[in-house]
Amino acid sequence: MKIENSxxxxxxxxxxxxxxxxxxxxxxxxxxxxxxxKDAKLIVVExxxxxxxxxxKNAGLLSYRWEESTQGPPRKYYKLTDEGVSFLxxxxxxxxxxxxxxxxxxxxxEDDIS
Amino acid sequence: xxxxxxxxxSGLIFNLDEDAYGKLQHYLNSITNKFLNTExxxxxxxxxxxxxxxxxxEKVGDRKExxxxxxxxxxxxxxGKPEDFEEYFDEEVENKGVKYKSSKSNRxxxxxxxxxVLSGLSAGIAAYLGIDPVIVRVVFVLATLFYGxxxxxxxxxxxxxxxxxxxxxxxxxxxQDVNLSNIEKSIKDEFTNVKxxxxxxxxxxxxxxxxxxxxxxxxxxxKIGLIALKVVLVIIGIYxxxxxxxxxxxxxxxxxxxxxxxxxxxxxxMSFSFSDFVNLxxxxxxxxVGIISVYLLIIIPALWVIYLSLKLIFRFKVRTKAIGIIxxxxxxxxxxxxxxxxxxxAYNFKSDADISKKYDINYNSDTLFLELINSxxxxxxxxVKGEFGSVYVDFENDLKLSGKPRLxxxxxxxxxxxxxxxxxxxxxxxxxxxxxxxxxxxDWLQNDSLLKFNSYFDISDVNKIRGQKVNxxxxxxxxKVVYIGGNLDKIIYDVPNVQxxxxxxxxxxxxxxxxxxxxxxxxxxxxxxIKAENIEEDIQKTKEVxxxxxxxxxxxxx
Numbered sequence: 001m002k003i004e005n006s007x008x009x010x011x012x013x014x015x016x017x018x019x020x021x022x023x024x025x026x027x028x029x030x031x032x033x034x035x036x037x038k039d040a041k042l043i044v045v046e047x048x049x050x051x052x053x054x055x056x057k058n059a060g061l062l063s064y065r066w067e068e069s070t071q072g073p074p075r076k077y078y079k080l081t082d083e084g085v086s087f088l089x090x091x092x093x094x095x096x097x098x099x100x101x102x103x104x105x106x107x108x109x110e111d112d113i114s
Numbered sequence: 115x116x117x118x119x120x121x122x123x124s125g126l127i128f129n130l131d132e133d134a135y136g137k138l139q140h141y142l143n144s145i146t147n148k149f150l151n152t153e154x155x156x157x158x159x160x161x162x163x164x165x166x167x168x169x170x171x172e173k174v175g176d177r178k179e180x181x182x183x184x185x186x187x188x189x190x191x192x193x194g195k196p197e198d199f200e201e202y203f204d205e206e207v208e209n210k211g212v213k214y215k216s217s218k219s220n221r222x223x224x225x226x227x228x229x230x231v232l233s234g235l236s237a238g239i240a241a242y243l244g245i246d247p248v249i250v251r252v253v254f255v256l257a258t259l260f261y262g263x264x265x266x267x268x269x270x271x272x273x274x275x276x277x278x279x280x281x282x283x284x285x286x287x288x289x290q291d292v293n294l295s296n297i298e299k300s301i302k303d304e305f306t307n308v309k310x311x312x313x314x315x316x317x318x319x320x321x322x323x324x325x326x327x328x329x330x331x332x333x334x335x336x337k338i339g340l341i342a343l344k345v346v347l348v349i350i351g352i353y354x355x356x357x358x359x360x361x362x363x364x365x366x367x368x369x370x371x372x373x374x375x376x377x378x379x380x381x382x383x384m385s386f387s388f389s390d391f392v393n394l395x396x397x398x399x400x401x402x403v404g405i406i407s408v409y410l411l412i413i414i415p416a417l418w419v420i421y422l423s424l425k426l427i428f429r430f431k432v433r434t435k436a437i438g439i440i441x442x443x444x445x446x447x448x449x450x451x452x453x454x455x456x457x458x459x460a461y462n463f464k465s466d467a468d469i470s471k472k473y474d475i476n477y478n479s480d481t482l483f484l485e486l487i488n489s490x491x492x493x494x495x496x497x498v499k500g501e502f503g504s505v506y507v508d509f510e511n512d513l514k515l516s517g518k519p520r521l522x523x524x525x526x527x528x529x530x531x532x533x534x535x536x537x538x539x540x541x542x543x544x545x546x547x548x549x550x551x552x553x554x555x556x557d558w559l560q561n562d563s564l565l566k567f568n569s570y571f572d573i574s575d576v577n578k579i580r581g582q583k584v585n586x587x588x589x590x591x592x593x594k595v596v597y598i599g600g601n602l603d604k605i606i607y608d609v610p611n612v613q614x615x616x617x618x619x620x621x622x623x624x625x626x627x628x629x630x631x632x633x634x635x636x637x638x639x640x641x642x643x644i645k646a647e648n649i650e651e652d653i654q655k656t657k658e659v660x661x662x663x664x665x666x667x668x669x670x671x672x
Contacts, residue, residue, distance in 0.1 A: 030165065045194025047145075050161045054154040072168035073124040076161065 015042055016052060017095060020061065020080065020088040027079045029067075053078060061087050118180055124160070124167040128174065130181045137186045138166075143286075144196040162193065223430035224278035224287040233272045241287050242428060266362060270417055271424075274432050351426025358419040365412055390513050394579045396459045404455035407448035414445045463581055467547035468538040475531040477563040480669050481595040481624070482531065484588075488569045489601040493518065504583050505573070515577050516570045519556060519584040520607035523596065525627055526589035533558070533565075534587040540580045550580045558586065569604060590627045595635065595669075597624050624662075635662065 018040070022033050030049060037043045056062045061084035064076040080088065116131040121138075130138065145162060149155030166189055173185050226237035229247055236254060240247035257264030278287045388408075393401045418441070424430075475482070493506040493516070500507030508514040526532060537554045541547030556571035571584045586605075590596055598606065603618040610631035611620065625632040 030161065031168075045198045046165065046192055047162070047194030047196075047199040050158045050165075051149070051154065051199060054157050054161065058154055069168070072126060072171040073164045075164075075168075 011042065015048075016056065017088075017091045018042060019049075019052060019056065020084060020091065023062065023078055023080050024085065024088055027077045029075045029077050031075075033078070056084075060084075123170065124164040126167045126171060128167075128170050128181055129179055131183075134181050134183050134186045137183060138181075138189075141186070141190060141196070145199055148196055148199055158199075165193065221288070221429060222283075222286045223275055223428045224283055225272070225275055226284075226287060227277050227279070228284075233268075234277060235268065235271055235275065238275065238278065238287060239428075266366075266413070266417065267359070267420060270421065273437050274421065275430050276432075347426045351423040354419055354423035355427065358416045358423065361416050362413065362420070365409065365416070391507075394507065394513060394515065394577065395462065396455065397462070397578075400455050400458050403451060404459075407451040407455065410444055410448040411452065414441050414448075417441070462542050463540040464542055465544045465547045466538060466540045466581075467544055467551050468536055469548075469551045470534060470536045473533045473535075475533055475560060475565070477531070477560070479563040481563060481597055481666070482590065483564045483597045483599065484602055485564060485566045485599040486569050486601040486604060487566050489604060491516070491569045494569065494604055502579050503581050505579050505581070506570075507579075513577070514574045515579065516572050516574065517554075517582050517584060519567070519569075519571050519586055519605050521567060521586045521588060521602070521605045522607055523588045523590065523598075523609045523632060525629065525631060526591040529591050530589075531591060531594065532587075532589045534589070536583075536585045536587070537571075538581075538583040538585070547580070550576060550578070550582060554582050554584060556584045556586075567602070567605060569601075592627050592629055595624055595626050596632070598622070 015037070018037060019033060022028060022036050026032075030046070030053060033053075034043070034046050034049055037049070043049065053062065057064060057078070060081060062078050063081050064078045066074045067077050069075045116133070118129045118131050119135040120127060120129055121135065122128075142159075142163070146155075146159055149158050169189055169192065170181055170185070173181060173188075221242055223242045224238050225234035226241055226247075227234050229237035229241075231237075231251065236250040237247040240250045243250075254264050254268060276283075278284045389401065389405045392405055395401075396404055493501075493508075500509055504517045504520075506516055506518065508516065535556060535558070537551045537556065539547050539550035539554065541550050550573075553576045554571055554573055555575075557568040559566050565588070567586065571582070573582050598621050600621050603621045606617050606620065609617060609620060611625070612628060612630050612633040615634065620632075624635040626635055627633075
């Protein structure tokens with residue numbers, strides 16, 4: 001088992017969650033999302049994002065609208081759909097659960113493990 | 115100095131230098147390959163391209179106009195390598211199964227240096243078509259039997275099609291299999307694309323925007339038209355290819371081989387090599403030069419059509435533009451050469467010469483009998499004639515030349531009967547013309563009062579058309595009788611006679627020479643004969659003929 005694979009698996013789930021979270025605050029253009037993810041050091045290159053966005057959109061979680069750009073071609077602005085919002089709130093819950101669970105396991109008193 | 119290439123990404127135009135273009139193309143192709151088999155592939159690629167356009171725009175906006183390698187590296191750094199793209203898509207790709215590893219419709223014909231036998235052309239074409247190279251080679255070799263037409267095409271393609279040197283070129287060469295089912299698939303894909311784009315467009319907010327509506331409709335029509343056009347062009351390409359291949363093979367056959375399998379150059383079902391034919395007029399060297407020129411004059415446009423048709427059928431880059439310019443130059447040169455050859459050939463007829471020989475005819479009767487031998491000579495009997503002045507070409511017999519002599523029957527100024535044979539010919543120089551005259555063979559012979567004339571003169575020894583002529587002057591003293599035998603109308607020429615009877619009516623009759631030319635013996639008979647209705651006169655004619663016979667006997671016995 002390669003460490004890279006494990007990391008990727010972990011990041012993958014988290015990444016989708018993070019994208020939805022970013023969009024829940026504000027409709028965003030792909031670059032905005034990328035910048036935020038980059039700041040958080042979740043991704044390195046933009047290429048990883050586009051397939052994800054498209055997939056989430058096709059799953060009905062996101063929708064987009066075109067907006068003219070001064071810097072080039074029109075941009076796609078992504079927005080959470082209602083479905084996306086409820087999906088996100090479920091993710092929020094399970095994330096909280098997960099964090100609690102992981103914390104709990106990691107912080108078990110030593111004697112309890114045996 | 116570098117060449118720049120203009121590209122259009124997401125509707126924006128950028129200038130890239132050549133290296134950068136190659137790299138970007140390779141990069142985009144790799145990404146396209148990754149997403150080819152996924153539902154969202156096209157959309158992802160469109161997003162990526164759109165982003166690249168935006169990044170380019172930033173770069174260009176700064177200071178400069180041309181995108182270079184560094185910029186592409188920068189783009190790849192931001193966007194990530196194709197492997198990075200794949201990371202979050204593994205599962206889907208695995209689920210769907212990788213059906214096509216190669217890129218769609220980006221295939222080009224290259225020569226394959228890795229599987230070469232000679233130039234790698236066959237291997238390259240095979241890779242393009244997704245078949246075994248052996249098949250292509252066998253086709254090429256078999257087609258060589260067709261007057262080597264395929265050899266010409268092979269060389270042409272060898273020159274114009276580049277070798278796949280770089281990895282990306284090799285990838286392009288292999289590409290997706292272009293077989294029928296895939297053509298069908300790609301057409302279907304295009305339709306699905308168009309349909310889904312159309313429905314997307316209907317659902318999109320831009321639906322209301324008029325300008326976009328128009329743009330989308332035009333786009334849709336264009337796309338459908340494009341698919342139809344592609345199919346039509348390939349069909350036209352195949353058709354043109356087959357036709358020009360036929361022309362090529364046929365012409366090569368006609369020009370250099372004694373054959374005309376599909377030749378446009380047949381003469382009443384007769385077949386002969388065009389080069390042999392030209393050789394009749396021109397000297398050997400000029401003929402060769404002339405024929406090659408005529409061949410090039412026709413073959414270059416034919417090859418050009420073949421090139422165009424291949425362009426329609428396959429995708430390939432032309433290695434060098436120079437070949438077109440060279441071909442055009444050769445074409446012009448061959449045109450000029452043909453003109454020169456024609457002029458030089460005309461000079462073959464510049465000088466003339468003749469040889470004249472006179473013979474005395476002594477015979478022991480008063481009547482001279484004239485007869486034609488070999489009257490069944492081909493040019494008198496067959497409809498197939500190649501007539502060049504007095505010279506005839508025998509198309510059925512290796513283009514052998516013979517000529518038609520002319521027999522003039524005139525009044526002798528002396529008391530002697532004489533025959534004068536004048537042979538004439540033309541040539542580039544006087545000497546040459548003489549040589550041609552010497553090669554004219556004409557036979558006639560005397561057997562006492564019987565003169566036999568050959569129906570033709572023979573020049574097949576040199577077998578060149580140089581306006582050869584043979585004129586035979588038979589001079590008969592006044593008072594002598596001559597019998598013009600049947601068939602002689604074939605060679606007698608404008609014989610002056612008192613009755614003004616045409617040459618072709620003069621045979622099988624007795625004539626007497628008068629000071630005004632020949633006179634039909636008892637012209638009444640002839641006139642009656644022409645009327646040919648009065649039976650009484652017919653009977654009289656018979657009587658008169660009998661009398662004539664008696665008269666003749668008397669004359670003979672004297």
